[in-house]
Amino acid sequence: MARPERSLYIGIDGGGSKTCCVVGDASGQVIHAGYGGATNVKSSSRAETEDVLLHLLEDTLARCGASMGNVRGLSLCLAGGHRPSDKAAMKQFMVPYFSPETRIDVQSDATAAWAAGTWGQPGIVLIAGTGSIAYGRLSPEGREExxxxxxxxxxxEGSGFELxxxxxxxxLxxxxxRGPATVMTEAVLARLGLNQPEELIDWLYGHPAMRRELAALSDIVMDAAGNGDHVGETIVADAVGxxxxxVRxxxxxLGDDNLPVITAGGLFSAPYFYSTFQSAWRQHVGKTGECRLLTLPPAVGAYYLALHGAGLASPTTGKTIENSLRE
Amino acid sequence: MARPERSLYIGIDGGGSKTCCVVGDASGQVIHAGYGGATNVKSSSRAETEDVLLHLLEDTLARCGASMGNVRGLSLCLAGGHRPSDKAAMKQFMVPYFSPETRIDVQSDATAAWAAGTWGQPGIVLIAGTGSIAYGRLSPEGREExxxxxxxxxxxEGSGFELxxxxxxxxLxxxxxRGPATVMTEAVLARLGLNQPEELIDWLYGHPAMRRELAALSDIVMDAAGNGDHVGETIVADAVGxxxxxVRxxxxxLGDDNLPVITAGGLFSAPYFYSTFQSAWRQHVGKTGECRLLTLPPAVGAYYLALHGAGLASPTTGKTIENSLRE
Structure with missing residues (x-):
């Protein structure tokens, strides 16, 4: 069953709620994608993060009939993983599990989204999910800001948590x-099964997954704003601002006011939020440069980076990856 | 040494960083004040809170040559202790330690500040320290908002934490x-011994006493604002707003636009903050009603409430307590 001669490349996108592992071959064909728990090097312990990563790698490779020995390139893009010391520690942890010639690279999760949106070309990815960040880069080895x-x-600012x-x-x-009425009062209480706004305190401060649970209410804000609730409209307008x-x-x-912008993350999947952002963007920035939605999972960007690191990426690699995902 | 016939009344003001216990007699004479750790029923565990309170009570009474048996009234004003269920649980815990005729009352810490500022008369206390709240009451048993x-x-909003x-x-x-320069950059880095704004992240998110440590930087904001730093001025103006x-x-x-306002908490001890608030207050609210600074420790308000609960408070009790503090 196993084909030990096979060379595989892996991209991992690790976030605060889940981790995605994409396995492909040297030609840009994605073979399998696996999912695991959170791997935020800031909010999880290092041991937990390492444990999730190892199990996810072993499990995903096993499903491809392969093992660690088949891996020639690994691009690990992890939330909170932009500090040189965190990168070095994670790389050092991974090295013993792979063969000596395997190239291992550690970056932040924003880098994966950037690569999936640009295939290594200059551009900026704007991520608004539970958190938010604008991350731009000129090439896989080039300047990043x-x-x-x-x-x-x-x-x-502008994230689902903040919204x-x-x-x-x-x-409250x-x-x-001391503030105007909003339809969100009823909507929030109904969603959470509470009777009074006062109960929000116990719900929120006692919650072990507070940030994620809070961010999950952002669709209520967007619905309210979309239906003309003034309080909701103001909150969304501030966020897109x-x-x-x-991005600006x-x-x-990065010294280039025309860099394309790719939006990613949960908030932009809401049409109201995306169109409000597009309007604000056109108004503030003018018509300079492309602005579009990231439709691929960021982990395929990490896989692209693994291929690029091995010298296997060409101008058509992105298209090859995209086509392999459709098959 | 011990005078077992002596009747004592105790007021406790429990906060997120420390707890103050004031012991006095039936006439309004404060005998001793003791201090202990945090007793926030929301952020500390119940067992910790109970432990701090018991030790503080025993220790403070021992220093007066007395014991639990001397206590005829206890007014416990605790941070986060405004919910009926929390109050009932705390009272139930305390009852076995005192004699059956001892009156035990549990309230929020804002009630202590209110009583110290009004001696039971209608009024509003505005507290801005690490957190903030406006709390008004018409009498010790009357309506509270x-x-x-x-x-x-x-x-x-408007607290030291938020500032x-x-x-x-x-x-950042x-x-x-994406924002104007501010003198606070240099001031904050110097205070915390950091080289770069980026290092604020590790300092803040890794800190076990994050809220208190953050709030402790508020004097930097006030210094900046006082010296004309526009960013600092805006932050302070938003806070006083x-x-x-x-308060409004x-x-x-409470249905009374003339209720006196007593300001309390660390922020108001900064002259710049207090005078900025006074200006905003006069401008927004007009000249209706008194506005002054609380100069007594809130725990003496809790002690007043213990006397009041025992039917020992008169219109001059407040003055008696104040005079006993000066002796």
Whole structure:
């Protein structure tokens, strides 16, 4: 069954809620994708992260009838993994599991989304999910710049977490008598099975997965805004304003005001949010440069980077990968 | 030494960082004040809170040459202790340690500050320390209303935590190239011994006492604002605006737009913050009603409530307590 002579390349996109592992061959044919738990090197312990990664790798390879020995290139793109010391530690952990000639590269998860959106060409990926960040790069080895993404307390402006946090704040403001009424009050209480806004406190602060649970309420904000709720509209308008600023800052720092922008992450999958962002983007930035939605999973970008690292990427590799996903 | 016939009354103000226990006699004479660790029923475990309270009570009474048997009234005002179920549980825990005739009452910590600021008369206390809340009451048994104080994620607008959080956000915005420069960048890095704004992330998210440590930076914001730093000025102006709204909401809900306002908590001890709030207050609310600073420790308000509960408070009790503190 096993074909030990086979050379495989792996891309991993590790996030705060799940991790995706894409296995393909040297020609850009994706063979299999597997999923595991969270691998955020900041919020999970290193041991947990390593454990998730090892099991996911072994399991995904086994499903391809292969093993660690078949892997020639591994591109690990992990949430929170942009610091040189974190990268070095993760690489050092991985090395003993693979053959000596295997190339192992560690990057941040934003790099995977960028590669899936640009296939290594200059561009900026704007990610708005639970968190948010604008990340731009000129080539896989070239300059990279970021704006935002400083986490739920200091950054993540325009993220699902921030959108929902502001929604609950608005609900409590109205409850206190210091803010206008909003349809979100009823919608939030109904979703969470609560009777009174006051109960939001116990629900939120006691929750072990607080950030994710909160961010999951962002569709309520978008529904409210889409139906003309003024409070919801203001929250969404502020969010797209923040995201626009993040992109502008990265474009400026990379010295190219025409870099294409690829939007990714859960918020942009809501048509209302995406179209509001597009309007704000056109208005603030003008018609310079492309702006489109990332439709591929970021892990295929990590797989592209593994091929690129091995000198196997060509201008048509991206197309080959995309076609192999459709098969 | 011990005088077992002596009747004592105790007020406790329990907060997120420390707890103060005031022991006095039936006439309003404060005998001793003791201090212990945090007793926030929301952020500490119940067992920890109970442990801190018991030790603090025993220790403070011992220093007065007394014991639990001398206590005739206990007013426990605890952070996060405004829910009926929390109050009942805490009271139930305390009962076995005292004699059957001892009156035990549990309230929120805001009630202690209110009582210290009003001696039981109608009024509103506006607290801005690590967190923030406006709390108003018409009498010790009368109606109470609050605004704000929903914790660091959903409320605490205008608090030290929020002031500092916005300052660090501004520092990172400038670092990203999406916000104006501010003198707070240098001041924050110097205070924390960091070289780059990026290092704020590891400092903050890894910190076990994150909220308190962050709030402790609020003097940097006030210094910046006081010296004309525009970013700092905006942050302080937003904070006093939020606090003004909290007071307005409570006045309105208590149905009296002339209720006196007493400001308390660490932020107001900064002259710049207090004077900025006074200006905003006069501008937004007009000249209706008194606004002054709480100069007594809130725990003496809790002690007043213990006397009041025993039917020992008179219109002059507040003055008696104040005078006994000066001796």
């Amino acid at each position: 970021r704006a935002g993404g400083w986490g739920y307390l200091l950054g993540d 929902s946090r502001k929604a609950l704040q608005a609900v 403001r109205h409850y206190d008598g 923040e995201l626009t600023e993040q 800052a990265v474009r400026k720092r | 609050r605004a704000g104080g929903w914790g660091y994620l959903l409320g605490d 500092s959080r916005k300052a660090l956000q501004a520092v 915005r400038h670092y990203d190239g 939020e606090l003004t709204e909290q 909401a409570v006045r309105k809900r």
